[in-house]
Amino acid sequence: MKKILIANRGEIASRIMRTASKMGIRTVAVFSGADRKMPFVREADEAVCIGPAPSNQSYLDIDKIIKVAKSKKVDAIHPGYGFLSENASFSAAVQEAGFTFIGPGPEAIEMMGDKLAAREVAEKAGVPLVPGTKSAVTDPEEAMKFAIEIGFPVIIKAAAGGGGKGMRIVKEKGEFASQMKRATSEALNAFGNGAVFVEKYIENPKHIEIQILADKNGKAISLLERECSVQRRHQKVIEEAPSPIVDTELRRRMGDDAVRLAEICGYESAGTVEFIMDEEKKYYFLEMNTRLQVEHPVTELITGIDLVAWQIRIARGEMLDMKQHEIKPFGHSIELRVYAEDPTNDFLPSTGTLSLYQPPKGENIRVDDGYEQGLEVPVYYDPMLSKLIVWGKNRDEAIAQMLKAISEYMVEGVATTLPFGKFAIDHPAFRDGTFTTKFVEQYFRQEKLIEANKSRAFAAALIGLHHYTKTVNTYRPIKRTN
Ligand code: ADP
DSSP states (O other): EEEEEEOOHHHHHHHHHHHHHHHOOOEEEEEEEEGGTSSHHSSSSEEEEEOOOSGTTTTTHHHHHHHHHHTTTTTTEEOOOOOOTOOOHHHHHHHTTTTEEOOOOOHHHHHHHHHHOOOOHHHHOOOOOOSBBBSSSSOHHHHHHHHHOOOOOOEETTTTOTTOOOOEEESSHHHHHHHHHHHHHHHHHHSSOOOOOEEEEOSSSSSEEEHHHHHHTOEEEEEEEEEEEEETTTTTEEEEOOTOOHHHHHHHHHHHHHHHHHHTTOOOOEEEEEEOOOOTTTTEEEEEEESSOTTTHHHHHHHHHOOHHHHHHHHOOOOOOOOOOGOOOOOEEEEEESEEETTTTTTTTOOOOOSEEEOOOOOOOEEEEEOOOTOOOOSSSEEEEEEEEEESHHHHHHHHHHHHHHHHHHEEEEESSSHHHHHHHHHHHTTTOOOOOHHHHHOOHHHHHHHHHHHHHHHHHHHHHHHHHHHHHHHHHHHOOO
């Protein structure tokens, strides 16, 4: 494999290129008109503009991407995450055109992309499932009967769902019919497939997932867990590895389940098996993501394994050369997703130009970013600016390191999740590891950040005033002596 095309943008395109160039592989970037000035375009050995800003005319256009792959004579295509990464037709089209797809085959993507089909495989593999309907439900009465049987609250989910979309929590019987109607129409609009199913809603859960790698020989291995319970809109904001509440025995059981699931579906490449865990530490299968995850760096920092390098090696036909018992967590890693979002305004996207952008630097700090000062954050794509990742010898050190790194991260021009990160990571419920996916709802009040911002602005104004009076005072006598 001498040359690969990266069918993605921003930080993940840059991150894949870093590993590719270390492995002596040349890279081709494809970009939209909105991304012309982005670092990943410059960092690639070659770059081709494939269309205007809207994703369906650029990053989601399979034909255009394949055409570039042919004209640039690449050997393989890496899809990154998001966009076409979990699109079975893309994986198939890449292979049909004679290129290697750096990821699993279309069958595994298709099977795991449908949450109901994935539940069926998980059941076959003996992985615990959240009680739920076995097939899609269309008749509201039948669905309601089932909800009563498993007991409220329940969650209605889109079978084809993803990205935290298409989910409705139903607290009581009276709300069921209207919520089901909304869930179905949301699913149809967002995913072009109105199929929904009903699951028991786990109260105060933790989101814990297992990273796996599987080779073409059907051998899979667990690269341990990540905890991703700090979420907004059912989407992750802070992730860490290892989880503060998972011990060696639980880690082994969850890992074994994830490996069994991967092996039973003939999985190949990197993948993630997501679980939800209740207050008694009982865990249940949620879904499997058949791609590299946004939060993969925390796993890399505690295992020392480059996941992108292994995706490439597996795609080249290499076999896994590590043994399960050799994979042990080393130290602790935390990641904060730095989104251009305003945490003082319901985490709404905040667009604008990065008038100041200075990421922190230093030992045990890794910033995977896709932007630089002066660039505009386009409205067309996911508003993630970067991922701030730290490593410490233990969790307390990682927390201290993260708080220091956040305070050194300078961004102006757009609002970001950095102040939220500081609030969350410094919170007693985060520090003691008891936090759940309800963290934001339970503890976060926008007013607290607004107050903190005000006092910071006040302190900055005082410093400015002090500086001003000092200069004025020292200026005058100098002037007089002149
Ligand atoms: P998506 O594919 O959209 O990301 P997931 O099924 O992975 O959806 O769930 C995303 C998040 O939604 C979980 O991390 C969790 O916070 C919440 N969630 C999903 N299912 C349940 C459930 N049965 N009980 C409680 N929370 C849930």
